[in-house]
Every structure is written in structure tokens, then in C-alpha cells.
Amino acid sequence: xxxxxxxxxxxxxxxxxxxxxxxxxxxxxxxxxxxxxxxxxxxxxxxxxxxxxxxxxxxxxxxxxxxxxxxxxxxxxxxxxxxxxxxxxxxxxxxxxxxxxxxxxxxxxxxxxxxxxxxxxxxxxxxxxxxx
Amino acid sequence: xxxxxxxxxxxxxxxxxxxxxxxxxxxxxxxxxxxxxxxxxxxxxxxxxxxxxxxxxxxxxxxxxxxxxxxxxxxxxxxxxxxxxxxxxxxxxxxxxxxxxxxxxxxxxxxxxxxxxxxxxxxxxxxxxxxxxxxxxxxxxx
Numbered sequence: 099x100x101x102x103x104x105x106x107x108x109x110x111x112x113x114x115x116x117x118x119x120x121x122x123x124x125x126x127x128x129x130x131x132x133x134x135x136x137x138x139x140x141x142x143x144x145x146x147x148x149x150x151x152x153x154x155x156x157x158x159x160x161x162x163x164x165x166x167x168x169x170x171x172x173x174x175x176x177x178x179x180x181x182x183x184x185x186x187x188x189x190x191x192x193x194x195x196x197x198x199x200x201x202x203x204x205x206x207x208x209x210x211x212x213x214x215x216x217x218x219x220x221x222x223x224x225x226x227x228x229x230x
Numbered sequence: 231x232x233x234x235x236x237x238x239x240x241x242x243x244x245x246x247x248x249x250x251x252x253x254x255x256x257x258x259x260x261x262x263x264x265x266x267x268x269x270x271x272x273x274x275x276x277x278x279x280x281x282x283x284x285x286x287x288x289x290x291x292x293x294x295x296x297x298x299x300x301x302x303x304x305x306x307x308x309x310x311x312x313x314x315x316x317x318x319x320x321x322x323x324x325x326x327x328x329x330x331x332x333x334x335x336x337x338x339x340x341x342x343x344x345x346x347x348x349x350x351x352x353x354x355x356x357x358x359x360x361x362x363x364x365x366x367x368x369x370x371x372x
Contacts, residue, residue: 194360206301
């Protein structure tokens with residue numbers, strides 16, 4: 099009988115399974131650090147605004163949690179903290195026909211700044227997972 | 231020393247919006263940062279933020295900030311939620327996944343970053359619904 103013989107496929111599958119089990123352990127610190135960096139930059143950008151001096155301090159981030167196949171951390175102004183409810187207005191502005199407020203975004207630019215660092219760190223984590 | 235890099239980036243999104251709205255049987259006005267007195271709804275009010283992220287993807291080893299990030303924050307305003315959504319749909323059609331042409335730049339596709347729930351105001355007696363949609367674009371020299 100002719101054909102293709104594949105050796106080591108089971109071992110490879112077991113290795114990938116083991117890597118998948120360790121993925122959270124490697125990636126959670128990366129996601130957490132990314133969230134922290136975004137929070138810090140956003141808080142600095144909004145710090146000291148004359149009409150919302152506490153807005154920067156209201157920015158928080160969550161511990162990473164699983165959402166389906168993704169690891170997620172949420173960063174933004176906590177509406178339960180002082181001046182947190184102003185965050186949406188500062189980030190996006192407001193337009194309701196009587197009141198027009200231009201945005202002063204902090205979260206978006208912080209995300210832009212963090213993206214390449216996060217990708218590098220996530221790539222390094224993926225390499226560590228693949229190497230062992 | 232002045233350059234027109236920021237203006238070209240901002241205008242790229244505004245031109246795409248204006249071009250799409252002009253094809254409609256009832257064109258929707260696109261306003262750049264200011265709604266003129268007497269403007270009637272529906273309309274789009276656009277704020278543009280342009281930055282050069284530190285460690286931007288594509289920056290070279292010389293450390294110069296060549297990558298540009300553009301953010302168009304679009305307020306889609308109508309008198310009902312349906313009208314606001316319709317404006318938002320036209321904004322999405324104009325921008326999402328489009329690769330603009332900017333002189334001297336290599337452009338990514340425009341991405342949708344955020345869509346907020348519509349906010350409502352009835353203080354004038356006529357309800358106004360405002361849905362905010364944010365679109366971003368990354369460019370490099372080229």
C-alpha cells in the first residue's frame with residue numbers, strides 16, 4: 099500500500115494542547131500591562147482639566163477576563179468615581195442641537211500609543227508558548 | 231516651518247463623507263467642527279484628531295515619528311433614533327474599510343473604532359438624537 103506516513107502528529111497535537119493550556123498564564127500579564135499603560139496615559143492626558151480636575155483619577159482598568167476565545171480588559175472612566183460620568187463627553191464631545199462640546203480624547207490616543215507595544219509583547223508571549 | 235500633512239489627513243475623511251452624502255437624493259450636510267446657525271437636521275458633525283503615536287507601528291529605527299494616526303469622531307444627528315441611525319449608516323458606508331488616497335502617504339483601511347448608543351435631548355422641545363461613531367486610519371510615509 100502506498101501513501102503518506104505522518105509521524106509525530108499525536109505528539110505535536112499534545113504539545114499544542116499544552117501550549118493552549120498555558121496561553122492564559124502567558125497572555126494575562128501582557129493584557130493587564132497593556133490595560134495599565136492605557137489607563138496611565140489617559141489619566142495623564144485628562145489630569146488637571148480646569149473644569150474636570152478629577153476626571154483623570156476616575157480612569158480605571160479591569161483585571162483581564164475571558165470573553166469567549168478572547169482575553170479582555172476594559173479601560174475607561176468609572177462612572178461611580180467623581181467626574182467619571184464626564185468621560186464620554188470629554189472623549190467624544192457632545193452635540194444635541196443646543197450644546198456643542200468639542201472632544202478632548204484621551205482613551206483613543208492612549209490605545210494608539212499602546213497598540214504596537216502590546217503586539218510586540220503578545221508576539222513574544224506566543225513565541226515562548228511555541229518554544230517550550 | 232509648516233506642512234500640510236495634518237490638513238491632508240483630516241480632509242481625506244471629510245472628502246469621503248461629502249462624496250457619499252452628495253450621492254443621496256437628499257444630501258446630508260457634513261460639518262467640520264462647527265454647526266452653522268440655522269442648520270437643520272439631519273447632519274454629521276465631524277471632529278478630527280491627528281496624532282503621531284510614540285512607537286507607532288512602522289516607525290523606523292531612527293526613532294522618528296513617521297506613523298500618523300487619524301481619528302474622525304462623527305456625531306450623526308437626527309430628530310429620531312431611526313434618523314440618527316440612517317445618518318450613521320451613511321457615515322459607515324463612506325468610511326468603513328475604505329483606503330483613502332493621501333499624497334505622500336501609504337494608507338491602511340479606515341477602521342470603525344467605536345459606535346455609541348444614541349443620546350437624546352429634548353430641551354428645545356424637538357427631540358435630537360446624536361449617535362457618535364469613531365473611525366480611525368493609520369498611515370506611513372510612502
